[in-house]
Amino acid sequence: MSKEKIFRNLAVSGPQDLIFGFAPKPVKCGFDLTIGAGTVFPEVNFTLPVMDVSTKTWPEVIAHYEEMATNILKRAVAMKVPGIVLEFEQLPQMTETPEWGAEITALLERHLKQNYEKYGLRGAARITPADIRGPAGVKGVKPVMRHGELWEKLNRSFDLCIAAGGDLISIESIGAKEVHDEGLMFGDVRAIVFALGVLACRDMTWLWSQIVDKCEKSGHSVPAGDTACGFANTSMVLAYQKLLPDVVAAVDRAMAGVRTLKAVECGAKGPSKDCGYENPIVKAISGIPISQEGKSATCAHFSHVGNMSSTMCDLWSNESVQNIRLLSGNAPEAYTELLAYDVRLMNIANEKKQGKIFQSWMIESDQNVSAIGTILAPESVYTIAKAIVAEETDYLRTVAAGKAALDIIQKSVDKKNLNLGKKELQWLERLHKEFANLPKDENVLAEEIFGTMGHLFDPECYGLKVAAAAAK
């Protein structure tokens, strides 16, 4: 188990050092691909159309991945991209049968190798097994996180994918989702903070020290990083559908930075995963390169940060699109060309030392449209990152991140930049109070939440001892 490295100060000296294409600690991986050394690369994520996945349909599944890999890399070569990352987000069935996920990993590596040898195309594959632990969301069943058949399969999936040559290993881990979801649904801020600041950080540490260990032993695979998709994307998508307050989603996203940073504290090298909109905070603190997604990922979900999300990206992603036919060709191929043109503009701006000008437009595009946009601007990210490293424990760092985000939003509202509706302002008021009332000692909060939501989670699965709080 690798020892945790806690970041006491930031990897950048100010927001001016946060720009797309450059990361303090570039990562070399795959076929001669160096991420974060001054060039933004496209990250193309491609998935299956509507079909069943079973032993019977497996040949058809493979045929789809062959076609997608062929079309995407043909397009990449035609577009003369400087390099490319293929993301294979395993669907649950492919992690439940680890051999399936590994077979597709090997297929992708073969295609990358061929194109590298034939055309000199630099590339790497990111393999993202599905976090099938729990199982999450099954009525009356407390998710089982650190043992059991599902964890064994996930564990084996990592091993087989690494053995199959997977260049970058990632996962959208869902430790503490059961508490966080409930917290979001009922607007229970204390439950949300506890889930992210205590439970999730513990699960990340337990999980990522093992992933890092496996990768280091392989001598090839790079432990790339995680994403708070199950937490802050849930709140972002809900906020986008006006089902949750934007300010709640913004604070959730800021706090998620602490949880996603844990992977790096355990030894992950980056690029942190595309749907982690909190990655800029991780980059500011740890210096690792990050993948981001925005306007060119509307095929997967909508958001109010389509341009802001490209301000500090080292990889630019389409999140995910099915292998379906458009008028030009298949969707993965069409999105490869779109991403290739997007990154060309960013790379040229950097070559002409005008990256900051481009960034300024991206910021102005989204900064005052939503609270999430406000807290993801480089300056806000830097402020939140500073507040985080000033604290000792995961819990206090999470609370600090939340408070920092609230102050940034409040300042922007006071300066009439961000104008929030009546409801949102009421929630902003309430969040200030809630964060002010949070206990200093996380054990107090643990007992409280165990009292109200003890039926949802098993503390032992997070290595947490909770004095059996008197049933409320």
Added chain:
Amino acid sequence: MSKEKIFRNLAVSGPQDLIFGFAPKPVKCGFDLTIGAGTVFPEVNFTLPVMDVSTKTWPEVIAHYEEMATNILKRAVAMKVPGIVLEFEQLPQMTETPEWGAEITALLERHLKQNYEKYGLRGAARITPADIRGPAGVKGVKPVMRHGELWEKLNRSFDLCIAAGGDLISIESIGAKEVHDEGLMFGDVRAIVFALGVLACRDMTWLWSQIVDKCEKSGHSVPAGDTACGFANTSMVLAYQKLLPDVVAAVDRAMAGVRTLKAVECGAKGPSKDCGYENPIVKAISGIPISQEGKSATCAHFSHVGNMSSTMCDLWSNESVQNIRLLSGNAPEAYTELLAYDVRLMNIANEKKQGKIFQSWMIESDQNVSAIGTILAPESVYTIAKAIVAEETDYLRTVAAGKAALDIIQKSVDKKNLNLGKKELQWLERLHKEFANLPKDENVLAEEIFGTMGHLFDPECYGLKVAAAAAK
């Protein structure tokens, strides 16, 4: 019949005046939408998925257009776009039954009206009947262009769509396609020049003076403009598939500028149609606003000018996408958000007086990747436009455009900016010779081509008298 206005000089004083969002002669149309007055708007084109169009399926067709209009405008309001153009490219069946095309036109106008009244959303609908004349491509049948049942239907389609309140009227006219296609297939430069410079210009004049007349009489509909899709998109797509030389497609595109300009000479006001990559030449000469498409239209076709095509756009389009489901929602909705984010960046750059910086990156992105990219850069466009207005007749202007494009490509090759393969350089050589040998007198060429391709076209359909050349 409105009199033709021939442009003797340019609407701009130099390439520096050619920038996205600004056109010398802005156009006011639809629901309080002014195009070309400093703001770029998205133009969303949406079409049917794989289905039959018949009286039996018509209710389903209408349901699709209802859903598309609702989703697109909902997204536009959510994204707070400054304004929007909906493009309805009629499918052949909808022009063959003119009432169908008009019914959908009225549907779109209703949706635009509702959203204008409820949310203040500025918008307009561009209606593009299909040029069903000919019919084109039927073996051994010379296309009938100026009379006959197909022309009657197209004519009636214009009338009904204008009566239904269509804001912007366009068409992808195909006059002379039968000769141009043959010319492309056999690399017959003389046939290509004749088709574009003589036949196509005559058809454009005949057709567009009638369209302009109808629009002026309506007091509402704006005659927007044409596109050389059937000519220069055919050669561009063929060149992209390496089936035709890039230099041929580039020269074809430059010459197409003269043919597409004819609509404006007849009174069209713009915005010229999205898939007319030659529109910048039309803008430089006539000053009208133009629609363009590129990287955000890879859903419809691929190209080497994904960024160059946005350098001078007043509308930014996705060309066309079917109403199929992606992971986020339907494709038209996903592309609306993508286009909205693209135009936000362009508009912010202009607001900060930095539009030219953004344009410089777009130019550098594609200028030296293909010959088409080279001739579509603002400087090249200006040079080609100047060469055109210096000539008197359509034919000589077409030849001049071709020669200007060849010189621009040659200079770029000599300066080692554009490096073309051996084959392409051979074709460049050949094109220089072919253009040098073109007769000054178009009638000489007319007789020659009538001799070799008289079996393909009927001169009378273009109002052309050709002395019955002795059968070769």
Added chain:
Amino acid sequence: MTDLKKLHKAIVEGDAKTAVEVTKAALAEGAKPLDLIQNFMIPAMDEVGKLFEEEEYFVPELLLSGRAMRGAFDLIRPLMAAQGVQPTGRVVIGTVQGDLHDIGKNLVAAMLEGAGFEVTDLGADVAPEKFVEAVKAKNANIVAFSAMLTVTMPKMQTTIEALKAAGLRNQVKVMVGGAPISQAYCDQIGADAYSDTASGAAAIAREIVVNQKVSAQFAEKGEKTLAGIAAAGKGTK
């Protein structure tokens, strides 16, 4: 006498404690259960529904009000059952097999409860047999599937076939939803209704029940269902 307007206020403000207290007191004073439901509880939830529609209320406020109403209704349900009053309808809901996305499904379940339906939530990753079992056990008249993955959507069709095999297809109306689902897909797999929002789901469910499009056995007790009562209350029966 207890001021029953406080019950309405407690539900709208999501104050479960007060809602339960006021209901207990009212019942003790002999208030008629039907009156409590018809004139206080249902109007309160309608107001909550409207506030949610107008984006005045977010999901937390909606669910807290739902919790307050359920708290009060639990005191009344035994009395209602005694008088033969049925819930608006009985729904079985779940995310289909292989799919763990449950946020959307949870919202739909909450909205259905708010509309007076008895909801049996099977959670996520639910095998076809478990849907069949629950529809039988609960004598449901609506079954709702949620899916978020292109590779689990086909399980909706598998589950419909399982219902057919068990002879239950005609007992239930099938509702489907989830980000990648569409009306076209709903029609393609032979489901009965689709909506892309939780409130849409509740509206369709209510329409199914009120228009007696549901199986006969609820028909004659139309006005005795919650929705029927609410409709009677508003004279829109």
Added chain:
Amino acid sequence: MTDLKKLHKAIVEGDAKTAVEVTKAALAEGAKPLDLIQNFMIPAMDEVGKLFEEEEYFVPELLLSGRAMRGAFDLIRPLMAAQGVQPTGRVVIGTVQGDLHDIGKNLVAAMLEGAGFEVTDLGADVAPEKFVEAVKAKNANIVAFSAMLTVTMPKMQTTIEALKAAGLRNQVKVMVGGAPISQAYCDQIGADAYSDTASGAAAIAREIVVNQKVSAQFAEKGEKTLAGIAAAGKGTK
């Protein structure tokens, strides 16, 4: 004696005039038609095909070579027919009803001709009945549909049904293509083969014929078809 290498060179350079002259002279000097085809014309077209594959040749060069070969072959066809030599196969091709896009289809037709097929090109906007008529009249063994519009693609299926109704489905292999077409759509409508390029189309057509997957009536004359001859020439029969 005429230097026959000039025939090979004329075809590769797309010089129809010389190709015709050299063939005429050779035949007059008693050259054997089979020899002209096997050792000069087919190798020439193979070289052209390779140049096209390697993007040395563009479509114009390809079609000019095709025209040169057809010019020479027209002199030989009557002699071949007399000896019972059949064309590699007989193809009927067209863009389906309602669709006027024909560039892609024209390329496929040209490539098939280059591969020794007898091609009947019905043009664009071709009604199902016209395909049926041509397949019958030409005794075709391959029918090829092109479509570029989502709203004309279904006509491919309508035309396949028309072939079935006319009892011709088993006489032909059905090939489909065009930008919006995919292998999945090909399988869905029960067509036999799909390709997204013109050269792919020719390769599939040749494979269909050479592997005798075509209807019996060509089977026994396998080696007598152009492709059979070419294959024999290369010892890959």
